[in-house]
Amino acid sequence: MSKPAPYLRITEERPELIEAYERFASIAHEAGPLSDRERRLVKLAIAIATNSEGATHSHVRQGLAAGLGKDDLEHVALLAATTAGFPVTMRALTWIQDITDDG
Numbered sequence: 001m002s003k004p005a006p007y008l009r010i011t012e013e014r015p016e017l018i019e020a021y022e023r024f025a026s027i028a029h030e031a032g033p034l035s036d037r038e039r040r041l042v043k044l045a046i047a048i049a050t051n052s053e054g055a056t057h058s059h060v061r062q063g064l065a066a067g068l069g070k071d072d073l074e075h076v077a078l079l080a081a082t083t084a085g086f087p088v089t090m091r092a093l094t095w096i097q098d099i100t101d102d103g
Contacts, residue, residue: 043062048084056095057098064099073100
């Protein structure tokens with residue numbers, strides 16, 4: 001899975017920051033009882049709720065690589081409607097489809 005250009009640039013310019021960030025992310029990922037599948041769906045939901053197109057794209061890619069299906073990912077977006085609003089859901093579905101419809 002390729003990383004976005006800005007991430008690669010900061011990795012090259014400030015490797016110590018990215019190393020610390022990735023270590024923290026790894027520790028947080030393993031810190032609780034959620035399964036890998038659950039963690040990936042939660043992280044996608046957070047990306048959707050914070051209206052982050054880049055993070056949503058990233059978590060869709062990661063979810064697909066981990067074996068989640070398009071239906072799983074779109075279900076997360078649909079669940080956002082009652083909490084985050086219908087426009088958020090529609091935007092998230094387009095971001096998910098940006099990735100799933102390309103592959």
